[in-house]
Amino acid sequence: VDIARALQAVVDAPGFLVDADIGPRYRGRGGQGSPMAVLRPTTTEQVAAILRLCHDARQPVVAQGGMSGLVDGGTPLGGEVVLSLERMHRIEAIDPQGRTMTAQAGTILQTAQEAAAAQGFLLPLDLGARGSATIGGTIATNAGGVRVIRYGMMRDSVLGLEAVLADGRVMSSLNRMLKNNAGYDLKHLFIGSEGTLGVVTRAVLRLRPAPRSVSTAFVGLAGFAQVTDLLAHLESHLAGTLSSFEAMWRGYDAFVRRLCPSLRPPLGPEHAFTVLVEALGSDAGSDAALFERVLAEAFERGIVAEAVIAKSDRDRAGFWAIREDAGEGFRKLGPSLTYDVSLPIADMDAFAASVESQIAARYPQATTLVLGHLGDGNLHVVAAVGSRDAAAKKTVDDIVYGAIRAVGGSISAEHGIGIEKKGYLGWSRTPVEIAMMHDLKRAFDPHGILNPGKVL
Amino acid sequence: VDIARALQAVVDAPGFLVDADIGPRYRGRGGQGSPMAVLRPTTTEQVAAILRLCHDARQPVVAQGGMSGLVDGGTPLGGEVVLSLERMHRIEAIDPQGRTMTAQAGTILQTAQEAAAAQGFLLPLDLGARGSATIGGTIATNAGGVRVIRYGMMRDSVLGLEAVLADGRVMSSLNRMLKNNAGYDLKHLFIGSEGTLGVVTRAVLRLRPAPRSVSTAFVGLAGFAQVTDLLAHLESHLAGTLSSFEAMWRGYDAFVRRLCPSLRPPLGPEHAFTVLVEALGSDAGSDAALFERVLAEAFERGIVAEAVIAKSDRDRAGFWAIREDAGEGFRKLGPSLTYDVSLPIADMDAFAASVESQIAARYPQATTLVLGHLGDGNLHVVAAVGSRDAAAKKTVDDIVYGAIRAVGGSISAEHGIGIEKKGYLGWSRTPVEIAMMHDLKRAFDPHGILNPGKVL
Numbered sequence: 001v002d003i004a005r006a007l008q009a010v011v012d013a014p015g016f017l018v019d020a021d022i023g024p025r026y027r028g029r030g031g032q033g034s035p036m037a038v039l040r041p042t043t044t045e046q047v048a049a050i051l052r053l054c055h056d057a058r059q060p061v062v063a064q065g066g067m068s069g070l071v072d073g074g075t076p077l078g079g080e081v082v083l084s085l086e087r088m089h090r091i092e093a094i095d096p097q098g099r100t101m102t103a104q105a106g107t108i109l110q111t112a113q114e115a116a117a118a119q120g121f122l123l124p125l126d127l128g129a130r131g132s133a134t135i136g137g138t139i140a141t142n143a144g145g146v147r148v149i150r151y152g153m154m155r156d157s158v159l160g161l162e163a164v165l166a167d168g169r170v171m172s173s174l175n176r177m178l179k180n181n182a183g184y185d186l187k188h189l190f191i192g193s194e195g196t197l198g199v200v201t202r203a204v205l206r207l208r209p210a211p212r213s214v215s216t217a218f219v220g221l222a223g224f225a226q227v228t229d230l231l232a233h234l235e236s237h238l239a240g241t242l243s244s245f246e247a248m249w250r251g252y253d254a255f256v257r258r259l260c261p262s263l264r265p266p267l268g269p270e271h272a273f274t275v276l277v278e279a280l281g282s283d284a285g286s287d288a289a290l291f292e293r294v295l296a297e298a299f300e301r302g303i304v305a306e307a308v309i310a311k312s313d314r315d316r317a318g319f320w321a322i323r324e325d326a327g328e329g330f331r332k333l334g335p336s337l338t339y340d341v342s343l344p345i346a347d348m349d350a351f352a353a354s355v356e357s358q359i360a361a362r363y364p365q366a367t368t369l370v371l372g373h374l375g376d377g378n379l380h381v382v383a384a385v386g387s388r389d390a391a392a393k394k395t396v397d398d399i400v401y402g403a404i405r406a407v408g409g410s411i412s413a414e415h416g417i418g419i420e421k422k423g424y425l426g427w428s429r430t431p432v433e434i435a436m437m438h439d440l441k442r443a444f445d446p447h448g449i450l451n452p453g454k455v456l
Numbered sequence: 457v458d459i460a461r462a463l464q465a466v467v468d469a470p471g472f473l474v475d476a477d478i479g480p481r482y483r484g485r486g487g488q489g490s491p492m493a494v495l496r497p498t499t500t501e502q503v504a505a506i507l508r509l510c511h512d513a514r515q516p517v518v519a520q521g522g523m524s525g526l527v528d529g530g531t532p533l534g535g536e537v538v539l540s541l542e543r544m545h546r547i548e549a550i551d552p553q554g555r556t557m558t559a560q561a562g563t564i565l566q567t568a569q570e571a572a573a574a575q576g577f578l579l580p581l582d583l584g585a586r587g588s589a590t591i592g593g594t595i596a597t598n599a600g601g602v603r604v605i606r607y608g609m610m611r612d613s614v615l616g617l618e619a620v621l622a623d624g625r626v627m628s629s630l631n632r633m634l635k636n637n638a639g640y641d642l643k644h645l646f647i648g649s650e651g652t653l654g655v656v657t658r659a660v661l662r663l664r665p666a667p668r669s670v671s672t673a674f675v676g677l678a679g680f681a682q683v684t685d686l687l688a689h690l691e692s693h694l695a696g697t698l699s700s701f702e703a704m705w706r707g708y709d710a711f712v713r714r715l716c717p718s719l720r721p722p723l724g725p726e727h728a729f730t731v732l733v734e735a736l737g738s739d740a741g742s743d744a745a746l747f748e749r750v751l752a753e754a755f756e757r758g759i760v761a762e763a764v765i766a767k768s769d770r771d772r773a774g775f776w777a778i779r780e781d782a783g784e785g786f787r788k789l790g791p792s793l794t795y796d797v798s799l800p801i802a803d804m805d806a807f808a809a810s811v812e813s814q815i816a817a818r819y820p821q822a823t824t825l826v827l828g829h830l831g832d833g834n835l836h837v838v839a840a841v842g843s844r845d846a847a848a849k850k851t852v853d854d855i856v857y858g859a860i861r862a863v864g865g866s867i868s869a870e871h872g873i874g875i876e877k878k879g880y881l882g883w884s885r886t887p888v889e890i891a892m893m894h895d896l897k898r899a900f901d902p903h904g905i906l907n908p909g910k911v912l
Contacts, residue, residue, distance in 0.1 A: 095802065097688075097800070098802060098833070141637065142641070148635060150696070156608070172886055172888070173885075173886070174864075177799065177800065177832070177865065177866060178604060179870050180798055181648055181872050182884040183873055183881055184645075184896060185644060185647070185648055186893070188641060188645075189644075189892075192641055197640075211695065228553050232552075236666075236668070237739065238738060239665045239696075240697045281695075281696075282692060283746060286742060290739060290742065342636055343633065344554045344632050344633065375634075376635045377632075377633035410636040412637045412638045413635040429629075430629070432626065432628070433639070433642055435625075436627060436640075436642055437640045437642070440899065442899070443899040455639060
């Protein structure tokens, strides 16, 4: 009661929610437990005051951004103070010469993208949840998305940040330069650590020049060797502009044809693999011709069996819909488990075959689909095995993460660990690494108040 | 004596040097003090054994790479064990599909570059000391160089690494994927921390496709506004290929003409600024024409006053020599102090003017030159004030770092802190940041044996 009253005094009336005022937004997907209160601060100073009080009272805190994460990293387990950054959504500055944007953590990604575009720049991070994900959340999770092959992950767009430590100290590290080797680069502690080492309140983001052309193709290939040959060919001949290389495995095309009537596959049904390729160029006059020529060379060299280039934004949207909007088909498959993993490209086809055959052996009626950001080493697996209960989840988790462990891959490419993957962290990281993570946690959150029960 | 004997037993005979066998290489530029011994291990296990012994005996250790650093980060202060990685120089693997190289820390940068090139790849880090700098050293210092605008710093080429902690534990984090969000990204603790948190022994580096064309121009401009306009123009129209944008301030061209007779300035003497521009393309057929057209547009728009494009490798080498090989001129200027700083581009011209006028007020005979990787926010200042003694150094340090502090810049863009800049760290970083650096140091090197007296 004392801590609740003290916290309430830090913020204004809309900044403090309890009981029935705590809407589903703050409870997360699972709705595991009720938070003690929801705090919605509007300034860094308020965040600092909240954390200071919680630190002193050993009160657990879970920071929340847009709640679009897929591993329950922001889901309260029960009894926490939810610290929602949603009201800190100001874009504070855009520096066109330095090509930077300074924004508060609660800024919606799409809002930030649009503000950059209005000044002729690109904020390159892009992902399906762009309309709800926040700058702070995408930093805390080191979000990836569909342009990593060219621009890197969110980490690569963060020049500086401000974070509040567990004890309420404000670490202001708002670097604006591409190069800064003055001591340890502390921002990396907060990028991808899912709110367990501090709460990001502001960031300086690197902007890129807006592209002047977009070239998109949908490509059919006979086998995995051709897919990797195509990636090498495009990386070599479109270097610097290739922004997406999204591969869909054997079975995905048939699934789309069978269960997604609203999608229109642009190629014939005979290809073992289909790939969506996109390049963002800087010369509207010549980029399209170059893109076409490079694809034609791949055809002539026998790498590509069939390809179609988007002639309009509508074509482009249709290609992307096949990759991203197959939800109607997934629903028809029944309950499914989805995975986000990374592994060396050379191991991918054997991984996909192994996972599919192991799942089929255990669940003969199952459908297993594999697709993903192949150029980044990142695959997503969708396994519809007829159930999502704990036993099915454990069985399929063991199959997928076991196959990842066998090739030294990662159980999380871009989604993070959260609650979802916590039990498997040791399958991707060594005991020394995990011990070091605990060392960091102890050093910066000695009372363990920040997002307890997540990641570690 | 006991510790020395124990250390000697870890390595073979050429791996243990004392007294007169300790050559100047191991003493650093300043030669501040004599090391207790030099250890030259050949395996990670030996490095681990050495650190375990030193940790238990509270014996200071300074790790050394190629000893080409410019801030005395590897220079022994006296009594340390020097841990030279020079014998661990094996390139262990190149994976053409995954586009990675795995190499030991002592591998010479140029050797690694050449091994990548032999397989059709680019290891993008490049700097003047390529023939002596090592992979481990460039990781420990997060080296920058002349292609950062396109490829980032060394940090951006490190996918995974192996490091030995102060207590001898081996952290093996040899990730090979572009995306890996499985827990904290620990490698960043070792990148740029100058051997104070651990000793890097191996790394997995990201390779890029080898460029298929190089376009280089030397450009004259009337003022700073034109320089930043040119950068914006090139970033926008050569996006994805622009790899160098090296600006030379008012005075540099005159200095070259006066004191560097072996250099041949390709432009007239009337330009306030000269810029070396380079783009690495992927289409040998069309890149040169595009580069010329984009420069011609800059000329037509009145941004560029004069420009010449390299027609041969010899031309190209001549342009780069003006930027990089003015040593004969620097020597004629007499004793000089050099600086490596970063700051927002918008503040650069006022910074240069302020530094120059403050130095001139104090040292009327001084020559101050400003040049650098402008596209990265990184400038180098050369101040020939007639002396390099402690008083002159303090005076000019205060001027340069004071001007940096005033605009929120960094006292080290790419060289690191070492001994050289330690006293000024607080001019670029806040007390909370510095306290956090000490927290990290305590967490991972509780006895303070790793490179004591450096950085912090």
